[in-house]
Amino acid sequence: MSLLLAKFFLRLMACLPLRANHAIGSALGWACWVIPNRNRSNTLVNLQLCFPAMAKAERNTLARSSLMETGKALTETGWLWYRDATQIRQLIEFPEQESAFAGLPQVSSGTAGTCANPKQQDAAATETTLLITPHFGAWELCPAALASLENPAYLYRPPRALALEPVIKKGRERFGAEMVAVDPAGIKKLLRAVKTKRPVGILPDQEPDPGGGVFADFFGVPANTMTLLPRLAGKSDARVVCLAIERKSKGRGYLIHKVKAEPGLLDNNLEVATAALNRTVEQCVAINPGQYCWSYRRFRWQPDGSRRNYSEHLA
Numbered sequence: 001m002s003l004l005l006a007k008f009f010l011r012l013m014a015c016l017p018l019r020a021n022h023a024i025g026s027a028l029g030w031a032c033w034v035i036p037n038r039n040r041s042n043t044l045v046n047l048q049l050c051f052p053a054m055a056k057a058e059r060n061t062l063a064r065s066s067l068m069e070t071g072k073a074l075t076e077t078g079w080l081w082y083r084d085a086t087q088i089r090q091l092i093e094f095p096e097q098e099s100a101f102a103g104l105p106q107v108s109s110g111t112a113g114t115c116a117n118p119k120q121q122d123a124a125a126t127e128t129t130l131l132i133t134p135h136f137g138a139w140e141l142c143p144a145a146l147a148s149l150e151n152p153a154y155l156y157r158p159p160r161a162l163a164l165e166p167v168i169k170k171g172r173e174r175f176g177a178e179m180v181a182v183d184p185a186g187i188k189k190l191l192r193a194v195k196t197k198r199p200v201g202i203l204p205d206q207e208p209d210p211g212g213g214v215f216a217d218f219f220g221v222p223a224n225t226m227t228l229l230p231r232l233a234g235k236s237d238a239r240v241v242c243l244a245i246e247r248k249s250k251g252r253g254y255l256i257h258k259v260k261a262e263p264g265l266l267d268n269n270l271e272v273a274t275a276a277l278n279r280t281v282e283q284c285v286a287i288n289p290g291q292y293c294w295s296y297r298r299f300r301w302q303p304d305g306s307r308r309n310y311s312e313h314l315a
Contacts, residue, residue: 003163010078010167018091019251021079022072029071033064039295042310043067046294050219065290072247073140073293080140081171088144091253128238129199130229132261134281135206135293138245138254142201143177145243145256152177153193154201155186155228177201187228194232202229205281207300215303216274219282224301225274233266240265244284247291259283 013021032039043063051059080088129149133142143154154177158165169179180186180193193200207213208226215222232238242259260283264276285292297310 002161003167006164007167010081010171013075013078014082016079017251018076018079018253021075022247022251025072025075026068027071028074029068030064032067032071038310039067039070042297043294045308045310046296046298049221049299062290063294066292066294069137069247069291070293070295073138076138076247077140077171080138080144081174085144085175088141092141092145093253093255095255095257128194128197128232130232130238130240131199131201131243132204132229132240132277132280133201133243133245134204134284135296136244136284137247137288137291139203139293140172141245141254141256142203142243143172143179144175145245149199152199152201153180153190154178155180155182155190155203157182157206190232194238200232202226204229204277205296205298207296207298210301210305214270214274216271216278218278218298221299222303223278223299225278227270227274229277230266230268230270230273234268238266242280242284244287246288257284257287259287 013024016024040063043066044059047054047059047063051062054062131142131145131152133139133145154172156168156172156179158181159168172179180189190200204226205218206226207224208228210224212228213224213226216225217223218225229240233240240261242261244257244259246255246257248255259280262276262279262283264272265280267273267276297308300308300310302308
């Protein structure tokens with residue numbers, strides 16, 4: 001029953017104009033702000049940890065904005081999974097006046113077109129492209145952005161409700177990117193993809209399991225941070241492309257910002273690499289802090305091995 005309801009909701013959201021879709025999402029997010037719930041509590045805890053000097057009223061305004069944007073992320077998922085791909089691509093803009101993938105090998109029908117310089121394209125083919133896109137704005141568009149490249153793979157965490165996994169995979173893979181689960185088999189597949197120079201996409205701000213990361217500051221707070229990127233880069237020559245997909249107001253589309261990766265992100269020293277990774281994500285958040293998903297339990301694990309109690313509201 002839950003699967004049928006989820007499919008019905010996604011299909012219903014896909015039928016609406018994007019502006020109406022976002023209006024509903026915004027209303028759902030506003031309700032999450034008004035009614036006490038886990039997402040509201042998580043958001044307030046994270047913002048107090050990251051911005052302790054910020055006035056409470058300002059943090060509350062930021063929390064409300066973030067929850068409303070997260071609501072839009074929920075409702076637009078169906079829109080992005082079921083609407084015509086060409087229509088979606090027409091809503092994407094690059095503020096830097098060029099594709100984020102300029103110089104990389106691309107399929108001729110991709111969103112970014114074919115590289116104009118064959119020598120650049122041949123050189124790029126000798127490297128693996130690691131695409132990082134944090135939980136910012138319309139991050140569900142990441143597979144669509146990556147799909148303009150040749151034969152990409154995208155890492156994802158399977159949902160707790162396993163019945164939804166086929167729906168999620170189908171929605172994301174329709175743009176051409178292969179979805180690879182975060183499990184031992186998936187990691188092996190990702191390593192093979194890197195060795196064969198396939199582009200790989202990763203959400204870099206997911207908290208890994210204990211032992212799967214090292215602690216590095218994120219807005220001044222120690223956060224268990226993935227070490228997968230430098231480990232993958234060690235298997236092949238690699239370049240990092242960081243994207244932040246900002247949602248425009250009133251359903252007018254999306255801006256894809258190319259963010260310069262911080263030096264050291266692929267360093268063999270994992271402490272150096274994870275610190276650089278978190279600084280890069282901070283750059284993305286700075287574009288529009290209200291569009292970052294602050295409701296994620298980013299600081300659940302603490303350096304002493306204990307777990308933070310997110311259910312305790314830090315007013």
